[in-house]
Amino acid sequence: MAELQLRGVEKTYGNGFKAVHGIDLDVAEGEFMVLVGPSGCAKSTTLRMIAGLETITGGEVRIGEQVVNDLVPGRRGIAMVFQNYALYPHMKVRRNLSFGLKLKRKPKAEIETATDEVSGILEIEQLLDRLPKQLSGGQAQRVALGRALIKHPEVFLFDEPLSNLDAKLRASMRVRITDLHKRLRNEGRPATVVYVTHDQVEAMTMGDRICVMKDGHIMQVADPTTLYERPANDFVAGFIGMPEMNLVGCVLSHDGGTPVLTAGRQRIAVPEGLAGRLSAAEGAVRLGIRPQHLQVVAADEANAFTGTVSNIEFLGHEVNLHVEVEGAQFVVVVPSAELDKKIGRGDQVGLRPLGANIHIFDAESGINLSLPAD
Amino acid sequence: MAAFPDLPKHSGSGERDAPTQLEIKLRRKARFNAALRYTLLTVVGLIMVYPLVWLIGASFKTNAEMFSSPGFWPKNPTIQGYIDGWQTSTPYTFGRFFLNSLWIIIPKTIGTAVSCTLVAYGFARFEFPGKKILFASVIATLLLPNVVTRIPQYLLFRDLGWLNTFLPLWVPSALAGDAFFVFMVIQFLRAIPRDMEEAARVDGANTLQTLVFIVVPMLMPALISVCLFQFMWTMNDFLGPLIYLSSVDKYPVSLALKLSIDTTEAFAWNQILAMSVLALAPSLAVFFLAQKYFIEGISTGGVKG
Numbered sequence: 001m002a003e004l005q006l007r008g009v010e011k012t013y014g015n016g017f018k019a020v021h022g023i024d025l026d027v028a029e030g031e032f033m034v035l036v037g038p039s040g041c042a043k044s045t046t047l048r049m050i051a052g053l054e055t056i057t058g059g060e061v062r063i064g065e066q067v068v069n070d071l072v073p074g075r076r077g078i079a080m081v082f083q084n085y086a087l088y089p090h091m092k093v094r095r096n097l098s099f100g101l102k103l104k105r106k107p108k109a110e111i112e113t114a115t116d117e118v119s120g121i122l123e124i125e126q127l128l129d130r131l132p133k134q135l136s137g138g139q140a141q142r143v144a145l146g147r148a149l150i151k152h153p154e155v156f157l158f159d160e161p162l163s164n165l166d167a168k169l170r171a172s173m174r175v176r177i178t179d180l181h182k183r184l185r186n187e188g189r190p191a192t193v194v195y196v197t198h199d200q201v202e203a204m205t206m207g208d209r210i211c212v213m214k215d216g217h218i219m220q221v222a223d224p225t226t227l228y229e230r231p232a233n234d235f236v237a238g239f240i241g242m243p244e245m246n247l248v249g250c251v252l253s254h255d256g257g258t259p260v261l262t263a264g265r266q267r268i269a270v271p272e273g274l275a276g277r278l279s280a281a282e283g284a285v286r287l288g289i290r291p292q293h294l295q296v297v298a299a300d301e302a303n304a305f306t307g308t309v310s311n312i313e314f315l316g317h318e319v320n321l322h323v324e325v326e327g328a329q330f331v332v333v334v335p336s337a338e339l340d341k342k343i344g345r346g347d348q349v350g351l352r353p354l355g356a357n358i359h360i361f362d363a364e365s366g367i368n369l370s371l372p373a374d
Numbered sequence: 375m376a377a378f379p380d381l382p383k384h385s386g387s388g389e390r391d392a393p394t395q396l397e398i399k400l401r402r403k404a405r406f407n408a409a410l411r412y413t414l415l416t417v418v419g420l421i422m423v424y425p426l427v428w429l430i431g432a433s434f435k436t437n438a439e440m441f442s443s444p445g446f447w448p449k450n451p452t453i454q455g456y457i458d459g460w461q462t463s464t465p466y467t468f469g470r471f472f473l474n475s476l477w478i479i480i481p482k483t484i485g486t487a488v489s490c491t492l493v494a495y496g497f498a499r500f501e502f503p504g505k506k507i508l509f510a511s512v513i514a515t516l517l518l519p520n521v522v523t524r525i526p527q528y529l530l531f532r533d534l535g536w537l538n539t540f541l542p543l544w545v546p547s548a549l550a551g552d553a554f555f556v557f558m559v560i561q562f563l564r565a566i567p568r569d570m571e572e573a574a575r576v577d578g579a580n581t582l583q584t585l586v587f588i589v590v591p592m593l594m595p596a597l598i599s600v601c602l603f604q605f606m607w608t609m610n611d612f613l614g615p616l617i618y619l620s621s622v623d624k625y626p627v628s629l630a631l632k633l634s635i636d637t638t639e640a641f642a643w644n645q646i647l648a649m650s651v652l653a654l655a656p657s658l659a660v661f662f663l664a665q666k667y668f669i670e671g672i673s674t675g676g677v678k679g
């Protein structure tokens with residue numbers, strides 16, 4: 001097993017389109033790294049450059065000690081699981097699993113032991129003599145996983161492996177993959193993983209660390225908690241979290257030492273804990289508050305936004321309240337039990353940030369100004 | 375069912391018992407249409423197949439009966455036509471001509487399959503300088519009428535000293551000269567996702583191994599079609615052998631049939647027809663053997679939700 005390093009990696013496609021703009025990324029040995037971002041942000045391109053399926057037009061990729069830029073995929077010590085499984089359609093499952101080892105001319109006995117071991121782990125023993133077309137989606141994905149596992153690669157690469165499965169199967173496969181990762185770690189052969197997904201739930205639940213990407217740039221690399229609590233910029237803040245963080249344009253000014261946010265006719269003072277970090281900032285900013293961090297109060301209270309309820313979504317244990325404030329849509333998540341039953345569409349309510357759980361982003365660069373300086 | 379005696383009344387069965395006037399009318403019309411369609415198709419089908427039926431029937435007639443009775447059923451069925459036709463008027467039997475045909479067809483078909491696969495794989499999967507121009511020239515050959523190239527080709531092969539050998543018949547095909555087949559395989563390959571090939575590369579296969587172990591098996595239906603067409607077209611090819619082969623011992627079946635017309639003063643039609651029937655047999659046999667794969671298409675795709 002080995003660590004993986006990307007140094008200033010760039011990709012310009014043959015048609016001149018620059019998909020990846022010089023990214024740096026370190027994945028430690030045995031780490032589960034998730035690449036996440038909206039569709040088209042070059043996650044697959046990045047992964048395919050690591051795999052060797054796409055040429056690297058700038059920078060360096062290292063696996064272990066070795067620069068692998070010019071190595072063919074088969075020499076990089078990687079294994080890859082594809083979104084469409086990419087099983088060889090004319091080969092039985094058994095041959096699908098052993099194809100890579102056969103090419104390496106491993107002895108027959110060794111191949112058989114390895115096939116047995118892997119099919120045991122993934123519970124596909126009874127499928128070994130089937131053709132891929134006789135497998136369900138979940139089974140096919142397990143075989144694809146087995147094909148990667150059997151090679152004992154240095155680095156596992158996954159490209160949206162679960163997106164073709166239904167929600168229930170996806171949840172169980174998620175657990176299966178993370179369990180497998182832990183199991184390999186406990187067996188003393190930790191697996192370095194790069195896992196691509198556009199699904200933030202997968203990213204948050206599976207990743208040791210998460211790399212958020214946008215338009216071929218890395219926005220932030222951090223563990224799930226950090227990503228959620230201290231997003232580096234407004235993109236990460238908006239991308240991670242359900243429902244999305246409320247982002248609204250404000251003007252930051254200093255009113256006798258206390259920073260104050262003004263949105264239209266409404267003003268709120270920046271909470272105590274954050275005030276100190278914002279002493280230098282002024283002017284147009286974006287205020288970000290998670291829907292879970294807003295409290296419904298009476299209209300026109302001090303240090304709260306007042307707006308009109310435009311929609312109420314009842315989800316069972318909680319309610320999503322949509323409130324229009326100065327032309328911006330706010331979503332508030334309120335536990336069902338705490339919601340005032342008299343509130344209805346068109347009513348005026350106040351929204352107050354809970355504690356210091358707000359973020360202030362520079363309006364231009366999107367950088368989070370309210371992070372502690374550490 | 376018995377527990378809910380009122381249920382069946384709501385189902386359609388009640389109405390089915392008493393079809394309305396309109397329904398009867400529609401049904402009658404549909405039946406009439408179907409009958410008309412099938413009659414028409416049968417008649418057209420019979421017209422198309424009649425010459426073949428006549429050919430087979432007539433091959434069992436005596437030469438005297440050939441033009442005296444119009445029906446296809448021989449009055450005194452005889453296989454004399456087959457026996458005499460097989461002997462031919464040359465020093466060789468018809469068996470020799472069949473072997474010649476096979477000797478032309480088999481290398482040509484194999485060469486076509488191999489070369490088309492290589493060329494199509496290159497065009498469909500790789501980027502290389504000049505690809506656009508090369509592909510355009512492949513398509514251009516496809517559009518070029520055969521006749522245009524006959525004379526230059528003849529001169530070329532004459533200068534190479536290949537006249538009266540099988541080489542002019544083999545070599546162009548073995549060098550992917552049949553643009554139609556190349557094009558067909560390219561189109562087929564374009565419809566196959568690249569994932570499997572990429573998985574093979576990650577598994578450590580080089581380009582050739584990927585081609586042989588992954589691409590060729592997936593291309594099988596297309597390759598079988600290519601071989602089938604090449605087999606039938608070559609079997610029936612008259613002009614190619616006519617131009618390049620001059621000694622009778624190299625003649626394929628298509629030329630040998632013409633030979634029996636040339637050399638006999640009074641045409642032994644029954645012999646000619648008998649040999650024509652035999653000449654049809656290999657193509658028909660191959661077609662029916664390969665039919666399953668030919669029609670199968672690619673149902674083995676690796677993509678499944």
Ligand SMILES: Nc1ncnc2c1ncn2[C@@H]1O[C@H](COP(=O)(O)OP(=O)(O)O)[C@@H](O)[C@H]1O
Nearest residue numbers: 013015017019038039040041042043044045046
């Ligand atoms: N072969 C290609 N040629 C040109 N542009 C491409 C090619 N493949 C992908 N792209 C572009 O690169 C960008 C990133 O694509 P991709 O890595 O597939 O995104 P993601 O996997 O994050 O959805 C997209 O804008 C896409 O249109």
Ligand SMILES: [Mg+2]
Nearest residue numbers: 043044045160
């Ligand atoms: Mg992708």
